[in-house]
Amino acid sequence: MSTVSTSSGSPATGAPVPPVAAPQPSAEPGPGRRPRTTRLRRRLRRARRRALVTSVRLGRRALHLWRSSLQLRVGAITMLVAGLLVVVVSLVLFRQISDQLLGAKRQAAVDQALRGVQYAQSEVSGIATGDAASIRTTLTRTVAGLQSRGGSAGDFDVVMVYRSGDDERSAVSRSEVYPALPGDLHAEVADGAQAYRYALVPDAAGEEVPTLLVGAPVPTDARSGESVQVYFAFPLDQEQESLEGIRSTVVVTCAVLTLFVAGIGVLVTRLVVDPVRRAAGGAQRLAEGHLEERLVVRGEDDLARLASSFNAMADSLQKQITQLEALSQLQQRFTSDVSHELRTPLTTVQMAADVLHEARADFDPAVARSAELLCEELDRFEVLLSDLLEISRYDAGAAVLDAEPQELRGLVDRVVGGMTALAARHACELVVSAPGAPVVAEVDGRRVERVLRNLVGNAIEHGTGQPVEITLAANRTAAAITVRDHGVGLSTADAQHVFDRFWRADPSRVRTVGGSGLGLSISLEDARLHGGWLQVWGMPGAGAQFRLTLPLEGGADLISSPLPLRPVNLRLPGSES
Incomplete structure (x- = not known):
């Protein structure tokens, strides 16, 4: 079989063709292109900025709603106080139930352990301390006997331990119990005292279960340095299930009770706040000039008396404002009419005074001085009359700004x-x-x-x-x-x-x-x-x-002034210059 080789030359001429290098990815971004990480950072910054702006707006709205709504404040405070009170009471109640439940279990376990110690003492009293097979047989038999006796504390497991110096032999009803015994429990029982502990002990499936462990020494006729200990393991899975059920009931009851108390608070507040809101709305409309505004009186309680008092106040204000408006209009009309009526005679008197003032050189000195005083006082009267006319225009709202x-x-x-x-x-x-x-x-x-x-x-x-x-x-x-x-x-x-x-x-x-x-x-x-x-x-x-x-611009609102009202370089009276 022949092998076909591929030539690097041109098919037509056979001339060599230079090899074409494969395109390599560019290390630098091309012009007009942004690295993907830069775009991602910018998007993240924009997202954080939008989230910050949104959170600030929501916070401001919540703060405004909190400040403006008495009903919301009362409902929230009532819910908070009721929730705290219910939580404290529930915790105390749950703690008492738990203590009583565990206390009854513990007392029954201790009593059963004492009876078990007596039985174990009778079984191991004649144990052959030197015979390992006899010790193992005695311990196994005793464990089986204790397991079959049962008791009021419910199901349990038994561990018996025989110690002779550094030598230790044990018999168990279930192999997972003995490794789970706490060391401090071993030490306390080894000192000759009965003790108990709460610990997590694996069950047959390997799941850790809360367990009450009770240990006690077994009196024997063994030689010095030898001892027998018995341990009872009472699973608390049933008690745990009972406490979980009680806890769930307490949580649901707390939530329902808190919402119920808060609902009562909101309802009661609404019964009080709604009439107050109507009164506030009526007062606002009254302040806007609607003097005929009145509140509807319902019942004979305090809120009804508030509405009646508001209506009486509105009647009195309407009467007084009407009187004041009439008096003000009369006063303005009087000022305007007097000012206009005085204009003509004042002009006539002023013309006559000017004639006398120009001819004062022909008068006696006393008469000439009187003509001068008359002219001066008429000028002052002219200024007063002009000011009165200007004030009457302001009072009538007829002043016009020619800006x-x-x-x-x-x-x-x-x-x-x-x-x-x-x-x-x-x-x-x-x-x-x-x-x-x-x-x-x-x-x-x-x-x-x-x-x-x-x-x-x-x-x-x-x-x-x-x-x-x-x-x-x-x-x-x-x-x-x-x-x-x-x-x-x-x-x-x-x-x-x-x-x-x-x-x-x-x-x-x-x-x-x-x-x-x-x-x-x-x-x-x-x-x-x-x-x-x-x-x-x-x-x-x-x-x-x-x-x-x-x-600077007509109709604009002022915020501040370019000059201070109090002089900057102020020298107090009596201070040295």
């Missing part, structure tokens, strides 16, 4: 320019601090200028000639302007009333700037109309500082 982007540094400069003459009369310097970048906010320029004029005018009047510091600052969401004076200052009680209408810190003090006593009240309303804050800090002898905070 547009404004550069706040320009507003501050205009206010400072208008107050320069007043500051000069009081020998007061106006100091302006502002950032280099423009601060633009959507505000009503007329109202913001009015607020700043009121604040700067008050600072000049109460600054006792000290410099008045005006500071402008801004952050990403808000702009703030502070007006700081170093005059008499304000106490904590004064700061709480400084925005009240017609309020003065010192009623006996004569105003030098003039005003209606409504300037700060109108300023506060102007700030609120912008969605901003107007706040004050003061300390007696250390001056005061007002802070106006406005959102």
Whole structure:
């Protein structure tokens, strides 16, 4: 048979062809491919992140539900307390049952062992100590006799041991028992005492069974150094089955009792919580302006009295609020009507006063001075009337905000320019601090200028000639302007009333700037109309500082202010400079 060989040359020319190497797997990943382990790590990180976010959300929901539901809290606490109480009682009860069951078994086993020792003593009293066959026969016969006697403790196995020095012979009713005897039990019985132990002894199938082992020495006429011991092994499988059944019954009973008590707690809580929830809902609707809201009264118990009290309170509130609304409307109408009615005669009187004021040079000095005083007081009356009209518009909810982007540094400069003459009369310097970048906010320029004029005018009047510091600052969401004076200052009680209408810190003090006593009240309303804050800090002898905070965008909510309300470089009265 011929062997066909394969040539490496070309079939056509016979020229040798270079061998083609088999493609080897690339050790480095190709471009655009990621190692599988890297993708797996990223997936694991995303999965852990999602699991963390989910667990946080669930925890927040559970916490919110726990805080918002009284019924859930009562049910959970009742279940926890009832469960702990039932578990403790069940453990104590199960322990007592177990102790009594095992105690009765142990007492019966000990009594049976004592009778067995007496029988064994009669059987081995004449044992031939030197004859191994006789010893083995005697021990086997005795074990068989003990096994056939039975007793009240139930089934048992017997082990008899004969010791003579280091020599030991044994006879057993079942071979698995003797190796399972504890060493401390051997030692205690060897010392001449009766003892018992609980141990795991293999049964005929090799499974370990809880067993009560009772051992005792057998008195004999043997020589010194020789002894006979007998051991009884009482399986506790029946007792174990009984305890398992009792344990299962106790567990089921505990669970049912706990759920039953928790159900009672939830039911009782619901009977109380539902009327409270209805009362809370009614109170919320009442607070929202539904003055006709009332609760349904059922029965004559405490909850019915709560509903009756709530309805009585709602009736009283509705009556008082209706009266207050009527009084407020009457007061607003009176203020508005008086202000409008006074406008025409005031204009006429002011025109006449202007004529007298221009001709005062032709009058006697006393009459000329009276004309000047008349003109000044009419100007103050004009300011008061304008402020009253403005307050009436706020009270009627008719104030309208005409907001547009404004550069706040320009507003501050205009206010400072208008107050320069007043500051000069009081020998007061106006100091302006502002950032280099423009601060633009959507505000009503007329109202913001009015607020700043009121604040700067008050600072000049109460600054006792000290410099008045005006500071402008801004952050990403808000702009703030502070007006700081170093005059008499304000106490904590004064700061709480400084925005009240017609309020003065010192009623006996004569105003030098003039005003209606409504300037700060109108300023506060102007700030609120912008969605901003107007706040004050003061300390007696250390001056005061007002802070106006406005959102940069109209309608935005304020979170913080770019400037602190309390001055940073504060020098307390009496401190050294």
